Amino acid sequence: MGRKVRAMGFAMGFALASVSLSGYGQKARLTSPLVEDLCSRITKPSARDALLRQQDGVEDINNDGRPERAERCSGGEMETPCARYYAIDGKEILIVEEGFEWQDFQTFGRHAFRFRGHTFFLNSARHTPTHPVYVSYITPHNREHVVCEFRNERNEIVVASDGKYDRVCKAVASMSAQQDVVFADQGIVVPEAVRPRNASRDSFGSIGTARVDVDNDGKPDLVMQLSITSGFGRGCSASYFEILDDDGMRMHPEEKSHVFGEFQRPYWAVNCGSMSNRLFEYEGQIYYEGNALGTDDAPHVVAILEGAKIVEACTFQEAIQTTLFTVNERFLTTRSSGRAGARR
Numbered sequence: 001m002g003r004k005v006r007a008m009g010f011a012m013g014f015a016l017a018s019v020s021l022s023g024y025g026q027k028a029r030l031t032s033p034l035v036e037d038l039c040s041r042i043t044k045p046s047a048r049d050a051l052l053r054q055q056d057g058v059e060d061i062n063n064d065g066r067p068e069r070a071e072r073c074s075g076g077e078m079e080t081p082c083a084r085y086y087a088i089d090g091k092e093i094l095i096v097e098e099g100f101e102w103q104d105f106q107t108f109g110r111h112a113f114r115f116r117g118h119t120f121f122l123n124s125a126r127h128t129p130t131h132p133v134y135v136s137y138i139t140p141h142n143r144e145h146v147v148c149e150f151r152n153e154r155n156e157i158v159v160a161s162d163g164k165y166d167r168v169c170k171a172v173a174s175m176s177a178q179q180d181v182v183f184a185d186q187g188i189v190v191p192e193a194v195r196p197r198n199a200s201r202d203s204f205g206s207i208g209t210a211r212v213d214v215d216n217d218g219k220p221d222l223v224m225q226l227s228i229t230s231g232f233g234r235g236c237s238a239s240y241f242e243i244l245d246d247d248g249m250r251m252h253p254e255e256k257s258h259v260f261g262e263f264q265r266p267y268w269a270v271n272c273g274s275m276s277n278r279l280f281e282y283e284g285q286i287y288y289e290g291n292a293l294g295t296d297d298a299p300h301v302v303a304i305l306e307g308a309k310i311v312e313a314c315t316f317q318e319a320i321q322t323t324l325f326t327v328n329e330r331f332l333t334t335r336s337s338g339r340a341g342a343r344r
């Protein structure tokens, strides 16, 4: 019986949608089938993009049939999304979060869209809508409710740039390329000539050195692993590698040293410890893996230095799998839902 009622609600919502596309005016009643339909669409990237293109009438952020004027405001250090809204009469509209004030959602993107004549907000863990965290709805009483919550699982699809790298790429993807180059002699001081200009002495340190054929020409090279730290905030660090001259006092003068250094530049981004870089050996060759954990700060890559040429052997495409975690239907029956809310 319950199922049948839901199915009817869905059919009605669908029928009304066809007459509510032009701006404000008629809208389908907010019902749980409508909400469930909306929320399940958010999990599919193409359906989500289609939803976000529905902008006709989106200026009515609180679903009372009248448009508001939005002004961007600064979201502070974390660049969280922020906007102020004003009614036509110029009065600021203050929105009260209801039922999730205590919840610390980490969101950086907020995207308004229309669905069946209502305005909703997709709140994402990125500036882009690719990592949905929750959908919210603002009632004519300016109460904002969470409509549904999502979970995102991140996967990587590995691509070899050439057939000859297939094996190493697969090994990295399956985490079976585990032979990391070992850096010994911990605690040695970074030679002045190796420390980048403008870098303070205590922000750089040596993790160690290794004799390893980093450019794969059959002759071992002296490689130093360095760590760079930031004194700001939580104390963040990342590591990188330099090819040194045989005496260990300066950078190796040949082109390979420059090429390798330049390639690693994006991987120095200091991002609180989650940037993981390494040198590893696989079937007799030395490879560099940058951003092994695939954070947002740089692409995840496996590269090989062949003489003075660096080749990106494996690249990784991010694939986000979004699942619907909870649907909050309670707000549909709260009084503050007002006119737009369903009354049962």
Ligand SMILES: [Ca+2]
Residues within 6 Å of the ligand: 059, 060, 061, 062, 063, 064, 065, 066, 067, 068
């Ligand atoms: Ca309005």
Ligand SMILES: [Ca+2]
Residues within 6 Å of the ligand: 212, 213, 214, 215, 216, 217, 218, 219, 220, 221
């Ligand atoms: Ca070599």
